[in-house]
Amino acid sequence: MLMKEITKRFPGVVALDNVTFEVRRGEIHGLLGENGAGKTTLMNILYGVYRADEGEILINGKRVSIKSPKDAIKLGIGMVPQHFKLVMAHSVVENVILGLKEFGLVLNLKEASRKIRELAERYGFRIDPKAKIWQLSMGERQYVELLKALIRNANILILDEPTTVLTPQETRELFKTLKKMKEEGRSIIFITHKLEEALTVCDRITVLRRGHVIGTVTPQEVTEADLAKMMVGREVLFRIKREHRKVIIETPILKVENLNVLSDKGVLAVKNVSFEVYPGEIFGIAGIAGSGQEELAEAIAGLRKPLRGKIIIEGQDVTEASPKKIFELGVAYIPEDRIGVGILPNLTVWENIVLRHHRYPPMAKNVFLLDFNEIYGFVNRRIKELNVITSSIFAPAKTLSGGNIQRLILARELAENPRRKTKLIIAVYPTRGLDVGATEYVRKVLLRQRDKGIAVLLISEDLEEILMLSDRIAVIHNGEIMGIVSAEEANIEEIGLMMGGVLKKTSQKVKENPKT
Amino acid sequence: MVELTMINQFLIGALTVGTIYLIATLGEVLAERSGIVNLGLEGLMEVGATVGIIVAIFTENPWLGFLTAFITAAIISVIHAFACITLKLNQFASGLALYIFGLGIGITFRGYARDVMLGPKELMKIPKIRLYPVKIPLLGDLPVIGALFSLNVMAYFAVILSIVFWFILFRTRIGLDIRSVGENPAAADAAGINVFRLRYIAVIIGGGMAGLSGAYLMLAHTPQIMGAPIILGRGWIAIALVIFSFWNPLRALLGAYLFGGLEIAYFWLQGIEIFKGVIPLLKAVPHVSAIILLTIMSIEALRRRIGAPEALGKPYSRE
Known part of the structure; x- marks a missing residue:
C-alpha cells in the first residue's frame, strides 16, 4: 500500500503537505506524531472519510480511488477508530455483522457467532458473542472493533491510538x-504518540510533524529521544523534575468516606470509596477511562448527588452542598468535558473567566450591578498570568484552541480573592487531547499549585502522567479503589494489575502509606 | 350466561378500540427505533380519518379508504422527515407543527365534505362501507375467548402487523440496521448503512400507520362526518404507549388493548348511576398516564434505564 504525495487542505490550514507513506505486506507500521500532526487526517483519507486534494493511493501497485469507507472496506482496509463506533445496547454479534449482507435478510446469528468465536480463537482472545457491548471492558470493546474489521477481511488494519484505553x-x-495478524500477512498501521509502544511493536515507524513526513525509521536505528525530537522538532525533557514532598498527613483537605455514586445509567459507578487528600500533595487516581472516575469527581464538585457516604472538605460536610458552596470553599474544578462543562462556548473569553466570580465583590458592585472596570482588570490579569492566547477578550470562547481553553478554565478556577483561597484542585483528564506544549504547561501549573500547599486530586487515564505527577496514587477499577500506593513504591506492573481488577491491596496497607 | 355475554361484549369492544392505539403505536415504534420522534400522530390520525371515510364513501370500498389514508399520512410525514433528518431541526417542534397542521386540515376537510360534497345519498352509504366484526365459526362461539375470534378484519390484520414488525426489527438485517441507526447513527454510518434513507423510510411508514389508524377509527369504530375532532387525544396516548411498550411491537399489543379496555370501561360505566361521578376521573386516566409516561421519557437517566433508543430525538450529521 502506498499513499503518494498526498496533500490535504482545510480552510486556513494545510493539514497534509506532500505526504508519501508506504506500508508493506505483513508489517506493523507505526505512525507517530503529536496531536494535530496529521496522523488521523492521513488515515481518514485512506479510509475514505476525507478525499485528498492532491496525490494518489496505490494498493498492490494499482491505483485506486477511495470515495467512502465502503470503498475502503471493499479494498480490504479496516479501521479501529480511537472512539469506538459501537452500539452499546446491542450484542457483540449484532455489532460485528452490522452492515454485512452474508448472514441473510433473516439474520443467522448462530452462524455469525460461530464465525466470531473462530476468529477470536485464531487470534488468541476470548469474547462472548452474546454479551452486550455495555457489559464489556474497554479492552474487549476494542476486540469487537477488531472483529468488525477481520470479518470484513481487512488486510490493511488501521488502529488509531489503540492503547489509550487499555491497561x-x-x-x-x-x-x-x-503480531499474529502480521504473521498472516496482514499489514497494520499503528497510530500512536507513545514512543515506547512504537518501539516495541512496530517494524517501521513513520513520524509526522505538522503535516510533513519527517522520516521513516526502524526501531533498531533510533532511541526514544530521537523519536521525540523528530516528533516535536526540539529536545524534550522527559521527566518534569520533581522532588518528593513530605506530605503533612494530620489534617486532610478532602476526606471521602464510603462514597457510593450512581452513573447516568443508574448503576453503581463508585463503590464504597474512601480516601484522604492532604495539603501539598498530588493525589492521582489511575484507572481505565469509565471506571467511575468521572462520577467520583462530579460528586466531589457537587454536580452529582452521592447515594451514600460522606464528602468532607476542610472539616465541613459537603455531601449535600451545592457546587456554588463547594466553589466558595476553595475548590477548583477542571472538568473532563472541557467544552461542554468547562466553558460556555458561545460566550466571550471575559465572560467565561469572570463566571463564578461575578457574584461576589469586587466584581459585583451590589446585588444587581457588575463592576466592569474591576472585571476587565481581573480578566486581563488572569489571561496574562496563565498565558491564554486569544485575539481579544471579547472573542467567543469556542474560538480558542484546546490548550487555550484549558488555560482559560485554569485562569478562572484558580483565581483567588481575599475571601476565597484555592485549597483543592480536582483535575479530570486535564491534558487529554492537548499537544505536547500545552500538556507540559498544564502539568507545570498543577505542580506549582501543589508546591504552594494546595491539594490536587488528579484523575487521568494516562498512567505515565499519573506516575510523573502524583505523590500518592490510588487505582480505581470498576468503581472500587483497588489500593493506594505512594509514588516511590509505585510499580507500573502492579498498578496495571490493579487497573485490570486482578490485584487488590488491603486497606491496612493503604493506611500505612501516607507516612512514607 | 348473561355475564359471559357481557364479558364477551366487553372484550370485543376493548380489542376493537385497542386496535386504534395498536396501529398508531406500531408506526411510532418504527420511527422511534430509527431515532425520530413524531409528535404529529394525533394530526396525522385526523387526516387519515378524513381521507379514509371520504374515499370509502365515494368508492364504496373501505379498503381503498385505508390505502389512501395511509398514503396521504405518509406523504405528509415527508415534511417531518425533511425537517428532522435533512434540516436537522428540533423533532419536537416539527412534530407539534405537524400535529396542528394535521388537526386543522383533517377537521376542515371533513366539515367541508359534509357540507358541500356529500348529500344524503352518500351519507346513507356509511353503514355499507363500515367494517363489521366477523365471527369465526365455532371458535367465535366459545365463552369469553370467543371474543378473540369475533373481530373485524383490520383488528386481526393489526395483530399480524405487530408480529411482522417485531420480526423485522429483531430478526432481520433491515431491523438491525434500523435499531443501530436509532442507537448510534455514527456506528451505522461507519458500517456502510445509509442513515438518512433508513430514517426517512421509518418516519414515512410510521406516519402512514398513523393515517391508517385514523381511518380505522372512522371505518371500524365510530363512522361519522363532523367538522370536529374525533381522535380526541388518542394519538398522544399512542406516543405514550410506545414508551409503555419499551419500543417493542409485541408489548405494544398489551398496552394498546389495556387502554382500549379502559376506554370501553368508562363508556359502559356511564350508563350506571352510581358511577356518574367518577366517569370524568376515569376518562382522565389514559391522558394522565400519557403525561406521566412522556415525563419519564424526558428524564435522560430514566430514559436510558428503560432502554430508549440512545440517539432518539438527536439529528445525525457526519463529522
Missing part, C-alpha cells in the same frame, strides 16, 4: 494479537 497487561495482549 498495560491488555496492551501486551493486544500486541500479541497484532
